[in-house]
Amino acid sequence: MNLIYNVVFFLSLALHASAQVPSNCDAPSSYPHTQIEDMYMKPKKGIFSNGEKVRYRCAEGYTPNSGSRIIKCQNGKWTQLTMTCEKKNCGSAGELFNGYFHYMGSLLGDKTYAVCNEGFTLKGMEYRICKDSGWSGEIPTCEEGGEPQVVPVEVTCPAPSVANSVKLSETGSVYRVRDSVTLACSEGFLLTGAQQLTCGPDGQWQPELPLCLPSNDIIESPKPNGRCGVPPYLSNTHLSDCCRAQADFSPGHQVRYSCALGYRRVRGAHYSTCVSGRWTPVTLRCERKSCGSAGEMSFGHFVYTGVEFGDTATGVCDEGYQLVGQDVRNCMNDGWDGRVPVCEAVQCAKLPEVVNGEINGRLEPPYVYSTVIGYRCRVGKLIGTSELYCTKDGTWSAPPPECKDITCPYPRVQYARRTGGIRMPLEFGDSVTFVCSRGMVMNGPGTVTCSLDGTWTPALPTCQYQQ
Incomplete structure (x- = not known):
């Protein structure tokens, strides 16, 4: 009897102990747009002990919204994941100038x-x-400038077909990107959805087409009336980031416009309000900012395409001056970029020395534009131009002259006398004039000149008796 009692006692203890052992958990469940972090899965092989935890993360392209990332194995079951993941929001795509x-x-x-x-x-x-x-x-x-923008192969939208509706605005038979249509329901019907539609770049109306439902249906099943679609486009402005991705706005919602980069407000209000399914007129007007003068250039000036945002000013130097620095300045949002360039005088190279010659006066380099240099000969005759000047191109107006000691032999013409050129010696460029004696006639020119080769040019004349 005692033996049976002991066996029953130990069996009951064993059963009680086994009932107290926590159960393991199988692999955790999957949830939409989530992934289990690898470190929690690799060593487990699908078996998790009681009390173990698993951490989730959002799948690529999704971000956590709310709730806990962790679930726990409790008595063979996993707790519920409370974290939710939503699509990632990229926000603003940036500023597109113009x-x-x-x-x-x-x-x-x-x-x-x-x-x-x-x-x-x-x-x-x-x-x-x-x-x-x-x-x-x-x-x-x-x-x-350039060719007009082609929005994906001349995108057009089909005529908006909404039963029991009429069009309050008409742009024509073809609806192109950015064209808008305003709809109203026929008598006895109420509008559910946006009243103003805009043709989007994908050929679809934005927002989606509304419905015109019988008044009774609207009363029995209330829906939003008077909502607004995409805010109207306004040249040289952009919407605040909060409203760019929306296509449906409730009555009373305000959107804010601001002038685009490079533009400034000249008049009008920044806001438009959704009233009875329409946006109130946008009165904001923006014009290009003015940069004013690009600066003063000594020995030069600016040539402008204009003085407003996007215009350019090109520096041009006066004749004989060359530009140092960037020649073009751009009118930017904060004014002209870069610095005022400088116009420096063009310089000519130092001239070689002239043998037996010298420069008049004491003139030292640099020889800038319009500088004049005069030469004289210490020995011989000056051959060439006695004065040279530095041109606008940085070159001298002529080659340097030469100083040569050139003399011609004494000119003898029988039966003739000299009337000029008595000075001796007779050098290059000197001239002598002859007159024949009475009763004689001259053959050849009466005046000859000493040439570079030391001969008389033309040849000496002759005097003959008149027959």
Whole structure:
């Protein structure tokens, strides 16, 4: 009897002990847009002890919104994950000078299209995609002039077809990007959704088409009336970041406009308000900032394309001066970039010395534009130009002269006498004039000149008796 009692006693102890042993947990559940961090999975092989914890993270492209990242194994079951993950928001795609971004959204996978203002051409990618690392690509540029921007192969939107509605505004039979249409419901119907629609770069109306439902249905099942769609586009402005990704606004909502980079407010209010499904008129007007004068240039001046944002001023030096520094200044948001360039006088090289000659006066280099140098000969005759000047091109007006000791033999003409050129010696350039004796006639020129080769030019004349 005691033996049976002991066996039963020990069996009950064993059963009690086994009931107190906590149960293990299998692999944790998966949740939308989440992943279990690798460090919690690799060594476990799908078995987790009671009390163990597992940490989750959001999948690529998603960010945690609220709740705890951790679940716990308790008595063979996992606690519930309270963390939620939402698509990553890329926010603003940046400033597009002379244009704006048209957002189809700012969440992971959404696109934003670059649209240039009238008169500007897009250079670069026409759209950017919201990715895990942010907006793809780089911000394009809007360059003045060129071919008109082509928004993906002449994108058009189909005529907005809303049953029991009428159009309050009409742009024509073809609806292109940025064209807007305002709708109203027929009598007995109430509008559910946006009243103003805008043709988006993807060929779809933004926001989605509204509905015109019978008044009775609206009373039985209340829906928003009087909501507004995408705020109107305003040249040379942009919307605040908070409102760029939205396409649906409640009555009374205000959006704020501000002047684009390089522009300033001249009049009007910054705000537009959603009233009865329409945005109140935007009165803000922005004009290009003025940079004023680009500065004063000594011995030069600026040639302007204008003095407002985006214009240029090109430095031009006076004749005989050369520009040092950047010649073009750009009118930027904060004024002219760079510095005022300098105009320095053009310099000519030092001239070689002239054998047997010298420069008049004491003139030392540098020889700048319009400098004049005069030469004289100590020995011989000056051959060439006696005065040289430094030209606007940095060259001398002529080669330096030469000093040569050139003499001609004494000129003898029979039956003739000299009337000039009596000075001796007779050097290069000297002239002698002859007259024949009475009753005689001269053959040849009466005046001859001493030439560079030391001979008389033309040849000496002769005198003959007149027959």
